Amino acid sequence: MSKDVVSPPLGRGTRNAWKRKFLERAIAILLFLSSFLSILITAGIVAVLLFEAITFFVDVSFLEFITGTRWTPLFSSKQFGVLALVAGTTLTAVLAMVVALPLGLLSAIYLSEYSPDGVRRLVKPILEVLAGIPTVVYGYFALLFVTPILRGISGDIAVFNALSASIVMGIMILPMVSSLSEDAMRAVPRNLREAAYALGSTKLEVSTLVVVPAALSGIMSAFILAVSRAIGETMIVTIAAGQNPSFTLNPFVPIETMTAYIVQVSQGDAPAGSIEFKTIFAVALLLFAITLIMNLLSQYVVSRFREEYE
Amino acid sequence: MLDQDFILQTRGLSVYYDSKIAVTDVNLNVARNRITSIIGPSGCGKSTLLRCFNRMNDLIPSARVEGQVLFDGLDLYGPDVDPTEIRYEIGMVFQRPNPFPKSIYDNVAFGPRINGFKGDMDEVVERSLVRAALWDEVKDRLKASALSLSGGQQQRLCIARALAVEPRVILMDEPCSALDPFATLAIEELMRELSEDYSIIIVTHNMQQAARVSHYTAFLMLEETRVGFLVEFGESRKIFTNPEDERTEAYITGRFG
Amino acid sequence: MAVIPRTEFQRRRNRRKWLGRAFHGMCLLSVAIALGMLAVLLIYLLIQGATGINWSFLTSFASRHPDQAGIKAAILGSIYVVLVAGVVSFTLGVATALYLEEYAARSRFAKIAKINIANLAGVPSIVYGILGLQIFVHNLHLGKSVLAGGFTLALLVLPIVIVAAGEAVRAVPPSFREGSYALGATRWQVIWHIVFPLAFPGILTGVILAVSRAIGETAPLIAMGALTFVPFSPDSPLSRFTVLPIQIFNWTSRPQEGFQEAAAAGIIVLLVILLIMNAGAVILRNHFQNKWEG
Secondary structure, eight states, rough: GGGGGGGOOOTHHHHHHHHHHHHHHHHHHHHHHHHHHHHHHHHHHHHHHHHHHHHHHSSSSSHHHHHEEEEEOSSSOOOOOOOHHHHHHHHHHHHHHHHHHHHHHHHHHHHIISSSSHHHHHHHHHHHHHSOOOHHHHHHIIIIIIHHHHHHHOOOOSOOOOHHHHHHHHHHHHHHHHHHHHHHHTSSSSHHHHHHHHHOHHHHHIIIIIIIIHTHHHHHHHHHHHHHHHHHOOHHHHSOOOOOOOOOOOOSSSSOOHHHHHHHHHHTOOOOOOOOOOHHHHHHHHHHHHHHHHHHHHHHHHHHHHHHHO | OOOOEEEEEEEEEEEETTTTTEEEEEEEEEEESSSSEEEETTTTHHHHHHHTTGGGGGGSSTTEEEEEEEEEEEHHHHOOHHHHHHHHHHEEOSSSSOOOBBHHHHHHHHHHHOOOOOOOHHHHHHHHHHHHOOOHHHTTTTSBGGGOEEEEHHHHHHHHHHHOOOSSSSEEETTTTTOHHHHHHHHHHHHHHTTTTTEEEEOSSOHHHHHHOSSSHHHEEOOOEEEEEEEEEEEHHHHHHSSSHHHHHHHHHHHHH | OOOEEEEEEHHHHHHHHHHHHHHHHHHHHHHHHHHHHHHHHHHHHHHGGGGGHHHHHHHOOOHHHHHHGHHHHHHHHHHHHHHHHHHHHHHHHHHHIIIIIIIIISSSSHHHHHHHHHHTTTHHHHHHHHHIIIIIITTOOOOOOOHHHHHHHHHHHHHHHHHHHHHHTTOOOOOHHHHHHHHTTOHHIIIIIIHHHHHHHHHHHHHHHHHHHHHHHOOHHHHHHHOSSOOOOOTTTTOOOOOOHHHHHHHSSSSSSHHHHHHHHHHHHHHHHHOOOOOOOOHHHHHHHHHOOO
8 A cells, every 4th residue: 555545643744734634625626626517517508508599589589489380591581480390300209219119118028028138138238239329320321221211112202201210210219218128127126026927927917017017117217318319319310301391290201300400500601690500509409408308307207216116 | 634635745846946956855745725834944945845836936047846746636837737827726925015016906906807807806806805804904095005005914915916816725935024023913813714715835934933823834954965855744733842853853942942 | 716717717818828929029029120220230331331441441531532532531530539538528527426426425516416417418419519619619719629529529428427437436345445544544545546446447438438429429529510521630639620420421411322332431430449449348347347356
């Protein structure tokens, strides 16, 4: 062990003691400042988004923004109905969940209730690889692999469409649903399963009537997090779903999500201070608010789950 | 006794976890409408033996059962036997109360429901709760969460839940070990009443309990070379007053002081 | 069997058995679909991109001609940006985790900070890009530079590092701390000599995972204003840059097939880098885990 750990004999080294005390204090303050930074980041996000968004709402009516269905800030006749973007985001997120939710939940049930331990230990990390692949890779896959297949099935599907992006996004968030749900299911005490088996239940009945209901809060929270992730996802929809804000729920036509719009403006050179530039802050503020609410909701659901069990 | 008087019989029953043996060559006859207790030191394979009677050991991937368990003459481990059907006729109550996180009513109704019962569910729930001596305490709050009950009440609810499917045998795995003495007495009283209609096998580490409630007692032991073998089996009165085997006597007297 | 007539029970039992098998099949099918998609994705990328990977691809700059295009600038940009992000997030993440676990554990501040960090982890990455654009590019006048990009990604992955470091620090048995406090060590001495060295492998694993997240990020850097076409090597922390994912994005969105093949080749390079980093993290974790247990 190093020599600084041994304290000096009593009554000696008062200068050292003072120096040491000062150092301790300074380090504590530095560490505190660092941890305070995380709160500062949140404050920074809110401040940056609010500041520019407010100047945006000086020029554009908030009511038009929140109720309008046409979004054309980059055209000469500008309209600022964000619902066109919200519709695109909702459509892709919902379709992605249609893919991710059943596949993820059934995979979780398989891993937690059916698979031998060895299989689970092998399959779970491989599934999680899906979540680790960069989203730009999924975008490439959606546009160049999935879309041509879909267009082969139906001629009504455009090159850029919400469906292809959503299917691929669903695959991407599947491990989020399956891993978190599986964790929740495995946390269900073994003796509840035994009670159900002892009454003559089949594995299906144990899984669906006992394990899933008991893990429901954890599963719900996984779903909410996955939806939040789908809403914030950017590159897949930017690449494969188009850049055509439209207030539609038709998955075959090009649309634009909130996130894709931000990328679109960022790629062009909208001068700082222009109304086009400010729109991304208003859109980002809305995006931030929606995902924040969902994350808080998910945490609330999980915290209720804990109370029920301990 | 004649063979017909035995509801469950084991023939050369051994249980292995992977290659480790947990129950060794047990031959046991369980009498109909009587209480049979299985006693022995911890780790002697009492619970493992009990779990052979409703094939709960099937749920442990590493477990392997050899020998026969005859249920009214039918081999439970025979090729055509479905474990879910066995468990429907041989109910189980566990060491710690394990009600589902559902209402009291739904806990009792669970078994009949999954098995396709279409009659008057309210009546089944009431009858089961009455027989488990819980009805008066919960009749006004059947919709309340089962987790709101006390430990002793939860265990009686678990008994009611097992009774609701009308099993012929009830297995009890140290049903009172998580309960206070007062709740323990209530459960013991209940067991005596239930033994008129059901055959009960109880695993217990509490020898006073075995002596108090059971008609027959099996003593299981483990030694350095052997695990989970049957030392002595007979009427409880005899086992606890005048055992034949000196190991039984040593165990009983050691525990009694 | 008084409750249910025998025949009815038998009939139902057969149905339940059949349903159970069907359900088992569906669960298995779901896992198979997920794993199958992963396999299809990887095989498709290999077929599309493998031919495009050669020395000149790795060492050339971006070009208007697909067959001359390379990823040199993108690779260098990715390395520089991720180095900055790694160093910054490591420093801030470890300091924060140490404060929250060792100094302020169970305080109100730590509770709020932890909720805040959990929420930061859920903020869409593109929002970090906008934050970086305003704070680093505009307010701090760093320009759309390597430094600004690295800082932006550092903030993005900071929650991952804090959580991993926190777990690593918590895993150090309290008896070790008590042992050295009993010898008269100060709090910082205990942290520096006991806690930090023991937690270091766990922290490092977390940082590698965070950095591998950062290296795949596209959206925040586009929002921050990283370039999409860079025919030069970034030569200073303030020089403009692009990164591998942005280069891939750029090529993907072009109609010429040659560029799409270049994109697939770029993806393979990116995935290989990620694979190496993740394998490193796993090896590191196993190595130190064994050491602890043995």
